[in-house]
Amino acid sequence: MTVSAAPAALAARADAQRNRALVLAAAQRAFAERGLAVSLAEVARRAGVGAGTVYRHFPTKSELLEAVMQQRVDRLARLAAARAGAHDPGAAFFEFCADVVSSTPRNQALCEMVQSDDGWPRALMRGAGVRFHRALEALLLAAQRQGAVRSDIVLADVLDVFTGCVAIQRNKPAGSELARAAAILLDALRATPGGSGVTKLRAAPDYRDETGSRNETSTAPGCPICGAELDSPGTGRPRRYCSAACRQKAHRSRAAARVMG
Template sequence: MTVEHGVEPAIRADARRNRALILAAAQRALAERGTAVSLAEVARRAGVGAGTVHRHFPTKAALLEAVVQHRVDRLATLAADRLTDPDQGAAFFAVCTHVIMTTPGNKDLCDLVQSDDGWPRALLRGAGNRFHRALGALLASAQRQGAVRRDVVVTDVLDIFTGCVAIQRHRRAEDPLAPAVALILDALRTHPSPVTEHPTADRNETVDGNETSAPCAVCGTPVRRPPTGRPARYCSPACRQKAHRLRNGSRPLTTDR
């Protein structure tokens, strides 16, 4: 049987379109329902027949691996594309934020990838290597521009992703980046934002964190600042009375003999 001219390329294009539809549907279904979702449900969401899904992905394991590979490849492409941005520091932190913000919805997939159940991972290793290379190149470029600390390596960034994703999972998908995550990412900068720097010692705070005014005019003890009204001049009624006696020319009481 011969294939008419132009039919075979059309069939290949149709197959590519179906594969893309299946992967997109599987990504959404897995994010919503976890790895328990059936291939039939994926087929329904993709608008294709169950046989079409099975032709592309004979087993659920094959589909799960393809979904993760597709996501990691998209992250690798994102990182590689940002290498042309004029501000490499902004590009690096934008990629970091995107990874952290979009990963919590793929929790079950991430857990499956990190498990040790023997399912195929050759595709994942290749995609992971591509992402690591692209992220490493973006990190190095941001460091050359002076935006990221020179002592940071790509494995540090990957470890930070793990911790930040765990923090972000406690927030809703529509919520912004968690403040703790923003602080962690800011620590990667060569010059962190002032909000993340430690307070200086001259803030004149007591041990319990209450703000203080000038020292007591009599004994020099720090005086707690009241929430309203004028700052107090004396630390206690005793010092206030002693100051009153001194002003009136009275000899202060003393235990000296």
Template sequence: MAAARADARRNRETVLRTAMCVFAEEGLGVSLGRIAQRAGVGAGTVYRHFPSKDILVEAVLAEHLESLVGAADRWAARAVPGEALFGFLLEVIDTSAGRLPVCEAITTDGSWPRAVLGAAEQRFHGALERLLRDAQQAGAVRADVRVDDLSALLAGGVAMRSTHRDQTRGSRLVRLTLDALRTPPVTKAFRDRPGKPRHETTAPRHCAECGARLPVRPTGRPPRYCGPTCRQRAHRRSR
């Protein structure tokens, strides 16, 4: 009895792995018989675990999300919060790029079964939220970023990575996009030292008429003359 259950579990896992590859290579129009052939099992085995293609497609995507939840846990355990989040986001995009046909079909058609996929989506978003919260608390990610922002960026990143003709440049664009999430560097503001006159570096130090040393003013326009007498004398001479 236990051996039969183990065989059934292995057959189900084999069908799931094969279906993901076949859907990515040949599209969703492929038949369950074709998937059974590629998996090396009988068609009855496929139908016993997945009575329809819709259920199989949903199970394939749910399995993918569950694997990503495990990846989120691994990133959280081996990296600092900011790098854990960005490493996870890049892994999601890289591993999902080859599954674009399945992802697009299941997310754009509301008639697909949702019970299994919905539970997997909740666990995925929970893992994503934990990574985001830790990264924000560490000051590595902008405070105004939300989980639904990350979900939108992931969908866009998968599309960018999949459709770009140059895979290297596509990956570079994805990284540039994700960098916008990082906390901007703090620019140090340089202020005058206490007691230093505002115009010390540019203001004249001596009267332009008599040469006497000018008084230092902490605010306002710097003087050019030591007093009214020199100012009037300079104005008369200029006239």
């Protein structure tokens, strides 16, 4: 009796695990598309199981949502942990951040959950959150050791940046590339090549025509306005003028020329 019952018990357990996985996969898609308005009956239909199967594993929608979110956060934690050992941890860190930001707004349930005051996060989510924070912090530290991320950045800063970026990304259509403003926020985490901890964003377009017909970026030693010798900046763009006053004079001259023309 005991011998014959063992295979049956194992088969029943395997069926239960398979059904639970089907329910979770269907719930993930449904919550991502429609948010918290999805019913358990709709989840059961999508999973291809009876409503009783869903209720047996998850008596309430809140429990199902928590399990779905725990599964998602644990997946992110595994991705972060895997990238911590990458050959280029800096690139891995920023790729991971971009993935988190671009994928989160597609999950309406997650956005609604974190904005609610219904006792979240619960125990299951707290455990997944701890694992995610540990993995993200390890990836952050690896990127900082490489000199790719500002040395003064801590985990809380990254999470705050995520919050801002996700809020920005929600204004973009689902499946869109990372919003430019969100990319700028993520760039604020970058260190300079020298590792000074000062953010170096990509240079904004310069709409002023400071080149004109003159070759002001040439190797000529003098300021084009007063003729004073230009000091070499060492790094970065060559200086065009010897002072802010000369720069302003050049700007006024160009403005006057445009008016006269």
